[in-house]
Amino acid sequence: METTAVAADTNWWNGGKSPFNVEYGKLMMWYFLMSDSFTFGAFLISYGTVRFSSNGWPNPNEVFRSYPGSGEINAPLVFVSIMTFILIMSSVTMVLAVHAGHERDKKGVMTYLAWTILGGLAFLSCQAWEWNHLFHEGAWWGRNPFPNSDGTASSTNFTNFFFTITGFHGFHVFSGVVINIIMLIMTAMDTFEKKGHYLMIEKAGLYWHFVDLVWVFVFTCFYLL
């Protein structure tokens, strides 16, 4: 597979070549991710719509102010910063795994995939802790113990959206970890070595980066705004 420069005047629609210049699986992964971004987009837009239609909304800095072992200390944004950092870091190790795949460096792919899986598991553990913590504070679907920021009584919209959207994102992280574990096993079994390329790692990588991308939006919409 030679990496030749694509001529600027190539006519991609004359037939005989892929008009998107990628193999089938990668193109379909892109289309899947596009459709998935509509799912998350619809979730976040409905969250925004309901928030805009409400007279009051809980203050995220009063809701998300703990981290494991923090006790009663008021520490807004600390725990979610750690979660964000973990996910960015795992994105970096994933892109390094893809890079190692291009160089047909089996050992590099396995090392970086293992780190990515570890990052994903760390993120999931953080989320599990946070859900558990909020549950014990009385928050769940249909239950909202947090008053609006102006002290007025709140509806359950806040917790419903929070648990649905972070839950759906967490499910994506979980699937990403499973996919990466499968990739790690396949790499260890020399499946890609026999195929002659590591394009599969690239597709798994696209999915993993998308999970990170969604977190950028979820994190901003729920914790910062």
Place this chain on the structure above:
Amino acid sequence: MENTDIGIVNAVHDNPGGTKEIWRTFWILLGLTIVELILGYILIGVESHGLRLGLKGAIIILMLAKAFYIVAYFMHLKSEIRNLIMTILVPLALLIWAIIAFLYEGNSYRNNRNTYDPYKRERSHIMSTDVKADEKGKPQEKRTGAME
């Protein structure tokens, strides 16, 4: 090499800068996140409505910048050919319309109810500590949180 050798000029889209570019992107993302968090901290103490809106706008711009760096450099969309970039990005423009239309709709729903629905307006002034007293009067009402 099942279907990878059919008409694909450049199947391997590596970052032109190699690992150096990966780490550069990482530092940019980290920097943007830190700035975002600093703005988030500043936002806690700010009372002025205009300033809050400005800070939130800045956070959203930083968020979009982060999204750009992830998609362009980590997902290598920037090194794909134009056809692929367009087939992914053009449909997403629908979301721009959806954000404007639905947020406008939500806002106008709130304004209309505050104007024409006195019950709703009254309810939005109930303090969270009064909810228990409020419930006695309206037993059919669902409990609206802020209890215990």
